[in-house]
Amino acid sequence: MHRNRHAQTLSKPATLSGRGLHGNLPCTVVLRPAERASGITFLHTPTGIEIPAASEFVGDCSLATSLTKDGVRLQTVEHLLSALMGLGIDHLTIEVDGEELPILDGSAEPWVRLILEAGIRPMAIWPHYMRILKPVEVRRGDKWMRVSPWNGLRLAYTIVYDNPFIGRQTREMTLTTEKYTRELGLARTFCLESDIEFMRSRGLAKGGSLDNAVVFGANGPLNESLRYEDEAVRHKMMDLVGDLALLGASLEGFVEAHCAGHALHVELAKAILADPTAWTWAESEIGARPRKLFPQGLPAAHPIPA
Ligand SMILES: [Zn+2]
Numbered sequence: 001m002h003r004n005r006h007a008q009t010l011s012k013p014a015t016l017s018g019r020g021l022h023g024n025l026p027c028t029v030v031l032r033p034a035e036r037a038s039g040i041t042f043l044h045t046p047t048g049i050e051i052p053a054a055s056e057f058v059g060d061c062s063l064a065t066s067l068t069k070d071g072v073r074l075q076t077v078e079h080l081l082s083a084l085m086g087l088g089i090d091h092l093t094i095e096v097d098g099e100e101l102p103i104l105d106g107s108a109e110p111w112v113r114l115i116l117e118a119g120i121r122p123m124a125i126w127p128h129y130m131r132i133l134k135p136v137e138v139r140r141g142d143k144w145m146r147v148s149p150w151n152g153l154r155l156a157y158t159i160v161y162d163n164p165f166i167g168r169q170t171r172e173m174t175l176t177t178e179k180y181t182r183e184l185g186l187a188r189t190f191c192l193e194s195d196i197e198f199m200r201s202r203g204l205a206k207g208g209s210l211d212n213a214v215v216f217g218a219n220g221p222l223n224e225s226l227r228y229e230d231e232a233v234r235h236k237m238m239d240l241v242g243d244l245a246l247l248g249a250s251l252e253g254f255v256e257a258h259c260a261g262h263a264l265h266v267e268l269a270k271a272i273l274a275d276p277t278a279w280t281w282a283e284s285e286i287g288a289r290p291r292k293l294f295p296q297g298l299p300a301a302h303p304i305p306a
Helices: 078-087 109-118 177-184 193-201 231-247 262-274
Strands: 008-010 014-019 026-033 040-044 049-052 067-069 072-074 092-096 120-122 128-132 136-140 143-148 153-160 168-174 190-192 214-217 250-258 279-283
Touching: 008 026, 014 109, 026 109, 040 072, 049 067, 049 072, 078 109, 078 177, 078 231, 109 120, 136 262, 143 262, 153 231, 168 177, 168 231, 177 231, 190 193, 190 231, 193 214, 214 231, 231 250, 231 262, 250 262
Parallel strands: 040 092, 128 250, 153 250, 190 214
Antiparallel strands: 008 120, 014 026, 026 092, 040 049, 067 072, 128 279, 136 143, 143 250, 153 168
């Protein structure tokens, strides 16, 4: 997906505030350009604790993806991570003053706009890619995911819902920045009307409304309109792009997902990292040999090329 470019960060800091979907608490996010190859790292400003966007720090991910370290838990990180991956941002510090990132309109689009307004700056280093060498599969009952070798990043996603207005949706695409922005970034989070009471009874979705989620009722979406006919599966693909950021580097492979969700996305990322024979580092197609990248979170079986 990002093979012919330098590693990238933002041109200048960018700030966005909003409320979390589940806790409905205010949170301000400042995206700070990286000066070195730091990967994507969250900084919880009230405690000063840094949490790298890496699968080893993933906490609960039943409804959204959360990262936890040293008693700090950051919830709903996936839409921002998705926008960063979709636009090819490799290195960035994300300052947050709360524990749940703003839900905004339920899509990655406000993050995409923020990043594009700040500008994307190439760094004097080359990105690395994790190139898949052989299939890796994870399965939980009839839910499964598989990654296999591919030149670039290709995604295929299928969801099956009881609600006839979602039903079975399948989409497959080779990801580019343009495709991400046009076809995935705008897709909003969704739920079934019948799930809302259950979530509220558990103290969740306190900030949920038709302004930040598509709600499918028995007679169709309660929102005025959908952004795409298959907005639901596109949102799942957008989520997947964000969860794949937890690998710590861009992926080169064909990722298939069947009725998956955050937990299985993360399980696949962990299964890839756990099998050093399943992947290798690939370098950018341009430029000289890369310098050191991704100092944190790399398995010893794959030392960084000097
Ligand atoms: Zn989502």
